[in-house]
Amino acid sequence: MPSPAFQPADVDAQLPLPPATFHILMAVTDEDRHGYGIIQDVMARTDGELRLSAGTLYRSIQRMLEQGLIVEPRRRPAPALDDERRRYYSITPFGTAVARAEMRRLTQLVRLARARGLTPESA
């Protein structure tokens, strides 16, 4: 396995992730999506609870591109599924590593809370 082009410290520097960034990473984990596709995916996964606004989305995308969390892939989806006018985004190995690290951080946080006897259900 080739060694990744980034250091663990680079990953940690990104944490904690803003919620919108984490959601966008999740949306492009399994397939490349365009902006509106991301918005729809986030909405579907959260049962309509989180509606990313276009402004928030594209500002996040701009920063994530700069940070190297996502890229615009050269290869496009199969012609039948492709929307020519749209720009697609896919997750990078660095993006995956950051998403995993954030997950670990959150899990640990939840575990700590549970150990203290906190439960999500209200008493």
Next chain:
Amino acid sequence: MRFYRALLRLYPASFRAEYGDELYAVFVVRRAGAHGVFGAIATMLIAFADIVPSALAVHWDILRQDLRYTLRALRQSPGFAMTAVLVVALGVGANTAAFSVADFVLIRPLPFPEPDRLVRLWEQTPGYQMELSPGNYKDWKAGAKSFESMGAYVSSAVNLTGSGEPRRIQASRVTFDLLSTLGVKPYSGRGFVAADTVDGRAIVISYDLWQTQFGREPTVLGKRVDLDGSPYTIIGVMPPDFHYPSRSIQLWRTLQFAASDLVTRNDNYVDVVGRLRHGATLEQARAELGVIATRLERQFPVENEKTGAAAELLSNQLSERTRLLLLALCGASLCILLLACANLANLLLARAVSRERELAVRAALGAGRERIVRQIVTESTVLSAMGGFAGVLVAIAAVPGLTKLVPNSLPIGQQPSVDLRVLLFAGALVVLTGLAFSVLPAMQAAGASGLAGLRDGVRAGGGVKQRVRSVLVVVEVMASVVLLISSGLLVRAMWRLQAIDPGFHSANVVTLSTALPWPKYEDPRSRERFYTKVLGDVRGLPGVQSAAYVGHLPMAMRGGIWPVITRGASESIRSASTTASLRFTTPQFFSTLQIPLLQGRDVDETDTNGKPNAAVVSESFVKRYWPNEQPIGKQFKFVMRDRVVVGVVGDVRVRGLEQTSEPQVYLPYNQIDSAWLNWYTPKDLVIRSTMPLTTLLPAVRRIIHEADPLQPISDVRTMDEIVANETASRLAQLRILMILAAVALVLSAVGIHGLLSFTVSRRSREIGVRMALGAESAQVRRMVLREGFVLAVAGILPGAAIAYGAGRGMEALLAGVKPGDTVTFATAIILCGATTVLGCIRPAVRASRVDPMTAIRAE
């Protein structure tokens, strides 16, 4: 849809180019999903609430990026950054400080309501503008209808006893309506009313005195204090910013003229302020007072001979010299600000030229013109802001130093503070300069023409910029020549003044003041006892060579002018050529100040009332009245009595170094008889001693305490200080001007050096080719030096012309030095030339060392 397109304009162009269409597409889908008018409106509102904060956030992201980039870029060229910041700091700081002080003194309205209606009144005689006599004051006040009210005051000091150490305090006697004429209400208690003048025992104190002497006691109202041994009651405290007639006044008593005072019309000692009636103009008031004065001259043809009226706005009573001093300073600091801007522009242009390639590369790599310009704007703003901030620090540090230029005689507060408006103005000028000279070249570099820079490497291009830079350097040289010559002229004036012989020797003379209060010392015998005891003991101290008491020290008091009537001369008493200054003195005054006794004798203890009235006169007095005659024994009428000349002494510059003084008459202290001469009673002790002040002073204090334990001592100074004080404000101004001139010189040298080094490095290929073709290195050196020389001459010539104009403008400050003084001009031009040469040497040497092979191969 158009609405959304418009909203998208809020984003930076670069972001819009990248994501505008995407955003728009999302909006289209959303809009299609909305139903009805309300749905459409809701979509638009949501879009608005989304785009505005998001656009702001994107701008903020870019700003942070640009700031990071800027700091990195500035760290990479620390020399450039430091110079730019320093230049801006000096320009903004010097300018702000100078204008703050000038504004404080010259422009700021007086701290009274409707100050434009307040007018100072004077009696005008040929050659003199003087205070009013009580009689004329009464008639002017009664007759002038253009005034709503009129008040008068007479300033004098009092001894405050009864609360702590006896203290000498500057005080003013004011008519009961003066404070209301000025329009100022007390901070607490009440002001004077007519009834207060009946016994004259009410006083109003300053806020400052209330703090220092009475510890801010709220119960101070109604408190009894002793002034000159008589009881007074405090009825009011004035507000903190009330200083009238001058900053030093701490206490006000009432002034009431007795019927006998009102009879005299040629004893001028009343200062008068009037408040114009609403709608009345200064011109009307002057005309009306003129009519009254003419009437009074007819009525009292002897005493009011040739006596007119003068009226001047209270805000306009600054001396011409102070005004010029400040204006010169402002001019100089404006020069520095211009110089700073020129220098900053120069630095930025040089940087722009050297970055042409970098910018062109970035533009070619797809950074939009907008992003590049934005980056440059951030950079120049950061530079200007850093410079501006440092400038504020410079201004804050400089203002207290400039306070020395604020004359003490103004009715305004102590400390000018940094003026925000001036600061903003100077800051804005610098920011604009910064923007103009960084953004325009950047736009050019990032635009189409910039690609040429890519192709041609770094040697070509920048022709226009180079010319602009040359012009800027010329301006810098010009400004520094103006500053050099102006300060040179003032230095010469200063030397000339310091070389003026005041007529006495101030070294080793200590003075202090013990003003003997009346009525305690109204009896001449009690005064004589005091003087005899103090002088006898002081003269007995080891190291003391002589000591005397005199009414007023020369230069410390410039007035005391009386008409002289000689036998055979006309009875005219109101003209400049027939007056002399008056001092009452004890023996040894002349020997203490080493004023030469030319003929006859000193005043003597035996010159008492009942004996012939003796007078010692100055040399110019004799020259005026009895040229080529034996003056001893001559008689003249002066200060109400016939006097006989017993001695002749050298002339003294009683009015100060810069003014011509009237002849002087000294009268024996034992021949004061009238109560209203008490202002002239000797109060200044002068001691010539070889003892250091620190040992002499305690001994003298002890002696005075023994003579009268309640007698305060004030104004301890050396005679040297009094003479130095004559030139103090000049000296302060001169120091500042010289610093500014030095800064200007350095800046222009830096400018020339920078420009030439740059030219040399850009032309190294051309120089290399020249040398390959056989040019000697000396020739190359000459070529560079010639360029510097042309720049210097182009700056020096107009600079000298402007400096001559400036010199003409401040001729009153030059103490007789010609505005076109050859020595000053020559020195300044040589100095400037030499600095230019210094700035040229390094580039010239570098040019001559260019290796033809390397220079050509580098391309």
